[in-house]
Amino acid sequence: MSNIYVISGFLGSGKTEIIKYILTNYLNPEDSIVLNNELTNTSIDTDYLSTTKSKVMEVNNGCFCCDYKEKFNEAIDELSNRYKAKNIILETSGVDLLSNTALDLKKFKNLKSKLITVINISNFESLLENYGVFYIDQLKNAEYLLLVQTDKDKNNMDDVIEVLTLMNKSAKIITNPFEENSLNEIFVDGNINSLIEEEHSKHSCNPNIPLLYTDFIHIERVDFKNTLSRDFIKSIDKFFFDLNQDYLIDLPRCKGIIELEDKNYIFDYIPGKIKLTQTNKNGNYLNVVCSALEKNKVINFFEKSFYC
Structure with a gap:
């Protein structure tokens, strides 16, 4: 049984930094594999994450949730069955539909998962206004919402939390993810309590959103x-x-x-x-x-x- 942590969040939200922090402080890198999905044809994050001694695999030049559904399924199957990875960290492309990823993961009976979205509160309002479909999907379908840049924009934080609470009443909002022990609920011992089909039954998975990031x-x-x-x-x-x-x-x-x-x-x-x-x-x-x-x-x- 593998644990899979889906780290979603819009472009530039700080996903890679969060992943490195998780691998350094919560998960054993030698038992963990990072699957990095990059929109462009090259990735610069592999070297950065490799310093944690965790294995990093890349799928570039497209998005899992719409461009590479088949490749995504193959990669998850290989990591969980062939490599027997205890922990799989999936870093999404930044313009993913988290609902689609959650739906795809339901096919795997040997996985336990957590859906996590990283939010940079400094550009929250702008992204909500200009990329509503993608951004709202990432926010509504997460089990955990990790707020970053809160120390630099404290005045805006309460407003962001109010909007997020209305949008996703069941999500746990963490305002200080880089503080010691703040992510214990998610990552302590790399254990996840509930099975994947139970977790995602309450999420608004919608594979029929007629928009692509290329629009x-x-x-x-x-x-x-x-x-x-x-x-x-x-x-x-x-x-x-x-x-x-x-x-x-x-x-x-x-x-x-x-x-x-x-x-x-x-x-x-x-x-x-x-x-x-x-x-x-x-x-x-x-x-x-x-x-x-x-x-x-x-x-x-x-x-x-x-x-x-």
Whole structure:
């Protein structure tokens, strides 16, 4: 019998950080496998999570809940039966329908599961307004709602909790997931008490939502021909900031590996923040996930650049 923890949450919510914290503080990494679902054709999270000594497997270039249903089922079956993994952590794509994932998991009688959604309260209202169908589905179908960035936006936290309580009365809301013992109820000893079919019977699984993430979101891979400069990194930051101001949408999300001043860095951008981490991996590209409304502006910005 395997435990599966589904970590959902919109793009840039902090899912990977939460998973690393779980593997470091709650689960035995050697008994755990992470299945990472990435919208783009490459993932930069594998190295980051591999530092926990947990095995990380990737399914890239699409979403489990709509693009890769068959591959998802095969992967879960292989992890639980062939690898005999005690704990499976599924990191969703960020634009998944959690109800669909819950429905797919009901096919596996040898799994026990928990559905968890990570919420960055700083952009909660914006995501609710602009990506309602996907975001509400992630919120309504979770058993646990983990709120992050609460220390930086305490004034907004009460309002977010009020909305979440009305939306999902049965979910447990955790406002301090990085505090010691705050996740004991979910992860102590890696045990899950209730069987998967019992857990999901109360959730509003709806596999017939007639929308796909591609109706709202555009993915653009940008390959650079030249080593980047610090000034260009600043211009990317300003461009994304201005884009969000123009459309009032908390995208884009941007990841990749870049060459900067003769060194390689993992580039990770969420609205308002660029994180650069030195790496031994080679590459000079970015995967930009943006609103479909922003598509042409994003393409034009990079096409005009000296570096492309």
